[in-house]
Amino acid sequence: MTFRTLFLFTCNLLLFSGCAIKEPLLRQNEPYAPSTQSLVQNIVPQNIAQDDFTYRYYKPWFKTHLSHKKEDASWANKSYGIKGRYYGENLQLIGDDEVDALLKSTNFEAHGSVNAHAIMLQNEQMRNLPTHKPFFKKTTLPGEGYPFDYLQTSRIHIAEPILISHYSRDGAWAYVESSFAAGWLPSNSFVWLDAKERTPFIKALKIAIVQDNVPLYNAKQHFVSYAKVGAIFPIENEDDNFFYTFIYTKDANEEASKLTLFIPKSFAKKVPLEFSQESIHQLSNTLLGEKYGWGGYLNNRDCSAMTRDFLAPFGVWIPRNSAAQKSFGEYISLKDLSPKEKEAMILKHGIAFLSLIYLKGHIMLYAGEVQEKPFVMHNVWGVKTLENGKEGRDIIGKAVITDLYVGANQPNVPEASLLINRVEGILVKPTYATKNNLVSKYPSVKAIKDNNVYFMDGSTLPYDDKQAKHFDELLENADIEDMFTQTYPAFFPITPPTLNDDPGRFRNDAFLKKLYGESKKEIEKNLTEVIWLPNHGxxxxxxNQNENAAMQLQKVSDELDRLPEKYMKYLKNPAGTYAYRPIAGTSRLSAHSYGIAIDLETSYSRYWRWDKTYTFHNEFPKEIIDIFEKHGFVWGGRWYHYDTMHFEYRPELFESID
Known part of the structure; x- marks a missing residue:
């Protein structure tokens, strides 16, 4: 028997043994928990993928700088540097000298000094301080001790992208950012990649692992690592039985070396996976029964890691912890409702195996209903108990499907501990609520409520006119909601945009007038001076000084001013900023009319109206474009109707800006 045949046989054996329906093994008198087979019967096949899934997953590679400043990144030094509070692996207090040495090793004086892009070579536990040793609280306290290691922050997959901030003093660890978390990783768990090595990952079609602990083998049939559900790989090739993918390893010189892998198609599916009965059944059954792992402890999952990994194959990215996940989309508060009212709202709004149900410190995947009763899938440690006035835990310790009344039949479980009484709300569908950017990015915007944008002066504008529009209508008559129709690909590699992909060209004039001035006279009152390239002319x-626009352009200018001299030819002679005029060929005011756009040197520019061949071409270096995008400016070179010298302040189209 060849290795290939033996491998396929072994993989199929593993697959079918892992897909047996798992029932949650709670106490016999707990409420009945249905199988996933019965819960998925009403699932309608559909595509639920987010348009920006690739951007969010590979976001660390699009960054030119870290998201967190040193003071924020070093929070764990303050929180876990308190002496006499934490216990080690021997359940004894950790000594002061050990704490001091650990804090010193973090080397946060070097924060942001590396700023290198890298990829994970293996699955790894991300830590809050550079050590694998645990920090437990007093084990006699309820809900403390094992497995609640306070230095455990998350688990990161093989082949996952990261951005490196700096190394510990001994070089054994690195402080990094992934797409969803920041913390410490062993230095031997990743390898640096340059732009040429990163680009194939970003551009390729993807597969997601859909069976836990899949062994990965290289072309020489040597074991490389394991992959878990939620891991994402690029597709290089495929045949009837295998996907051929690749990762990187370290060679003898610590450089990246490409390594081809082959993965059986029974263990991986193309992203986005169709949201169907078959796929949900396979994914849920491979995750059910997994032991609980606080923050990914021992490479197991906790509640939020389970929801993240379950949704990733469908092309749905969500943040790391329960509090962040519940805010990632349309959230309905259930806080002041009775248990029956909560159940009714969950049944009314919940989408089985997509909606998330939140309570403080815990997140659950809504799994559908049986006999008008909502069920949830969650990885949970246990249920609070109370006996003779002493709090404890009834341990479940794994991923299960339950109703919201777990423990209701147990005399030691108080009513207040029941999930239904602790549920605070439901996230109907995970998707980044871009409208929140209006509030966070524009000081004049107070809130968005009841389909209205509320401004600090008490005035309002409608948010969504509820009209379906084709491309030309979006250009001519965009409402505020329409401005978010297309995702702006900040920091992406520069490639020719696809047909009518113009993120940032849809503008609502009423909104811009409210922010920057209702008339030419009012706009000109709001203009201020920006010193362009202080050391180069x-x-x-x-x-426009409103909404921090001028302040952000000054930041751009100051950073561009520090670039090497070879870049100055593109920058020294900008074509202009404020000019009250319509967009060429239209009656609509241009962004220049509001004083929120700048055009760079025209001799290096390409503009779609000027080009007879209408062929995208760009001469502006990506280093310049990255700096503008870093501070909230969209670039006209990202548009199908390209204008490569044009940069426009549109911070609402960025998840975060400096």
Missing amino acids: AKKLKF
Whole structure:
């Protein structure tokens, strides 16, 4: 028997043994928990993938800098540097000298000094401090001790992208950011990649692992690592039985070396996986029964890791912890409702195996209903108990499907501990609520409520006119909601945009007038001077000071001013900023009319209206574009109707800006 045949046989054996229906093994008198087979019967096949899944997953590779400043990144030094509070693996207090040495090793004086892009070579536990040793609280306290290691922050997959901040003093660890978490990883768990090595990962079609602990083998049939549900790999090739993918390893010189892998098609599916009965049944059954792992402890999952990994194959990215996940989309509060009212709202709004049900410190995947009763799938440690006035835990310790009344038949479980009484709300469908950016990015915007945008002066504008529009209508008559129709690909590699992909060209004039001035006279009152390239000519440019626009352009200017001299030819002679005029060929006001756009040197520019061949071409270096995007400016070179010299302040289209 060849290795290939033996491998396929072994893989199929593993697959079918892992797909047996698992029932949650709670106490016999707990409420009945249905199988996933019965819960998925009403699932309608559909595509639920987010348009920006690739961007969110590979976001660390699009960054030119870290998201967190040193003071924020080093929070764990303050929280876990308190002496006499934490216990080690021997259940004894950790000594002061050990704590001091650990804090010193974090080397946060070097924060942001590396700023290198890398990829994970293996599955790894991300830590809050650079050590694998645990920090437990007093084990006699309820809900403390094993497995609640306070230095455990998350688990990260093989082949996952990261951005490196800096190394510990001994070089054994690195502080990094992934797409969903930041913390410490062993230095031997990743390898640096340059832009040429990163681009194939981003551009390729993807597969997601859909069976836990899949062994990965290279072309020489040597074992490489295991992959878990939620891991994402690029597709290089495929045949009837295998996907051929690749990762990187370290060679003898610590450089990246490409390694081809082959993965059986029974263990991986193309992203996005169709949201169907078959796929949900397979994914849920491979996750059910997994032991609980606080923050990914021992490479197991906790509640939020389970929801993240379950949704990833469908092309749905969600943040790391329960509090962040419940805010990632349309959230309905259930806080002041009775148990029956909560159940009714969950049944009314919940989408089986997509909606998330939240209570403080815990998140659950809504799993559908049986006999008008909602069920949830969750990885849970246990249920609070109370006996003779002493709090304890009734341990479940694994991923299960239950109703919201777990423990209701147990005399030692108080009513207040029941899930139904602790449920605070439901996230109907995970998707980044871009409208929140209006509030967070524009000081004049107070809130968005009841389909209205509320401004600090008490005025309002409608948010969504509820009209379906084709491309030309979006250009001519965009409402505020329409401005978010297309995702802006910040920091992406520069490639020709696809047909009518113009993120940032849909503008609502009423909104812009409210922010920057209702008339030419009012706009001009709001203009201030930006010193352009202080050490290379110090030209004075007019820009709107409202909504921090001029301040952000000054940040761009100051950072561009520090670039090497070879970049100055693109920057020294900008074509202009404020100019009250319509967009060429239209009656709509241009962004220049509001004083929120700048055009760079025209001799290096390409504009779709000027080009007879209508062929995208760009001469502006990506280093310049990255700096503009870092501070909230969209680039006209990201548009199908390209204008490569044009940069426009549109912070609402960025998840975060400096």
